[in-house]
Amino acid sequence: MSNMGAKTLLSHSLRIAWKDLMELFRNRLGLVLLIVMPLFMMVMVGFIYPSNGGGLSDMPVALVNEDAGFGNSVLPSQVFLMGLQQINDQTHMLVLSNASSMADVKDMVQRGELQGGIIIPSNFSSSIMNGEQGTLIIVTDQSNPQISATIQAALSAVFNEMGTMLAQQNVQMLSPTINATNSLAVVKPYNVQTEGVVLGTPSYFDFIAPGIMAMTVMMSVMTGLPVAISQEKEIGTMDGMMVAPINRLSIILGKTLGQTARGLIQGVIILALAVGLFGVTIQGSILLVFGLLLLGVFAFVGLGIVITSFTKDQETAQMLMMTLMFPMMFLSGVFFPIQQMPWYMQSISQVLPLTYASQALRKVMVLGAGIPAISTELIVLIVFGVVMIAIAVPVFRRAMTR
């Protein structure tokens, strides 16, 4: 008898899911948006945020050469300029121009024509030739901390490189028998080599693609479900289902199946875009990726149903979802690593299920992790899902028969 009940429950749910998907596929604009939305998100976050630190390039920077020389020689400043030119030719970080004075540079930075300046003071060559440190001045645009920091970092790298070169030459001059490799070891005894868990250098896309996938699929149950149900309440079709002799649970189950299918379709689209357009590679099992997406849906369904039960119309449902989704998006490490956040923010993100979903997905996709490596995340998601559904079912039943 209960077996029969379960069978009809499932059959009714499937009918409702079929109906929802039919409606979705007949909505052309909706279908286009289904593809465009994740594409936008990938493109935007992918290109706006710097991948591997080197995002900024072609920043206009002015050079002021006030070097008075040492005797007749301006060698040190010329060496510096050549070195700068050489390194910039490789990185294209700066677009160099000439300016007459520091005041001039500051003025142009204020007007927004320049993003920074490099000044070689008049005593530069004489200091170096006299065996003192040569000082260079960098003018930065404090209104834009990120660019300012990048220019500083870039120039520091140039100075560092040049410093090493000069020191190497000095060592070789002092001891002509030493070769280039050994002289480098004298100047810089330590070298760092990076070794990742997997081959290659992951781009920022590799970092965000799993997060966006997790987020989109979860959004579809968290926003899609309340919106779909409150919409049916508003247009009146919900009554049509409610007067049928069906279990109330089949309505919510059917809706969930429909929204899950929708979310998975979107997940596949994101995956295809990530792999096809942005060169993301999947190191782990693709089956595990889908399994995780489904688990994510399961974890969020309960929450979606609770929200559905409390919202009477579409507008409220959408507003409530927005309020919940935004902190989730930014606190769950979808776009930025959680470790960048202050401790109190980190502790909030520790209780958000999306954190675990995107973390697990990232481990599988980027690091090729298997089930044992993500067991903590799996347990958290399962427990969260079970608890939320246990709360949601009675709440929904009550809300449906007011």
Next chain:
Amino acid sequence: MENESIIEVQNLTKTFGKFTAVDNISFTVKKGEVFGLLGPNGAGKSTTLRMLSTLARPTKGTATIGGYDIVKHDTEVRKLIGIVSEKMIMYNRLTAKENLWFFGSLFNIPKDVLTKRVDELLELVQLTKWKNAQVGTFSTGMRQRMNVVRALLNMPRVLFLDEPTLGLDPQSSVEIREFIKKLNRENGTTVVITTHMMVDADLLCDRIAIVDQGKIVALDTSANLKKIISGADTKILNLNIANLTSELIETIRKLHCTDSVTQENSTTLKILVHGDEAFDSVIDAIRKKNGKISSMENLQPTLEDVFLHITGHQVRDSADQKIQNEKHGPFAQQQRRIR
């Protein structure tokens, strides 16, 4: 057999917070009857219907349909009933056939039976030609026909209709009325209908319950209800006065014999009067104010007059407002409640 009841309502009450939408009502509906709930919006008709069709839970009281309690045996009740809601229950992006198929499939009807029934129902309302068109492209009349046949998928013994002619053009209204009559006559379906349209009630219903402010204020056949007026020695006059002024209307209203005055248009008044000398007093009063009576008619009472006579206000007042506002459904109900 004829008098066997199918719906029994006892002390049914529904409150929303402090507001009482349905106030302790009791009535029975006989098998095969067309029963009307007539009243203005906010009178509690729709709420009553929603409770009977298991869509809302009564605050107090009980009701049975075919012997099944609407709360305890709601699934059994649902098998017996069909509901035509004021809102169109259909999905715009599905075709006529798909819509009926979807709702039918929720009733555990065997596939072959359902397929046949969907075709029959579409034929019944002349929509066979458009069965594969999305209902979003249908006209209001077509949509309402769809809305009605959707409720017939499970061959209900009781059909509830909530304002089935609201917002329809006269021709579509006639079609829907004819259809309901046919259904009642040929299949013996019991029909419970809510309306604020006097025509609907008059032409369709065997018995009418006049509902006002959550209570049933009168319940009888249309003919008997009208006798309330004739029996009470009340007459209805239709007066055409060429130089009608508001002052004149006030004068008539203040007369002892006048029950109510309604201005139909710039020159026409409809007045309810009582007493033997009512005609004389009205004519005298008008003459005294130099009013020119161009015509005068003694009207047969309508249900509208009955409503006015019993409740002291008109059905149309609030009903018209509703169409203008275009607010339907539970959200609109909330707003109305607040107001």
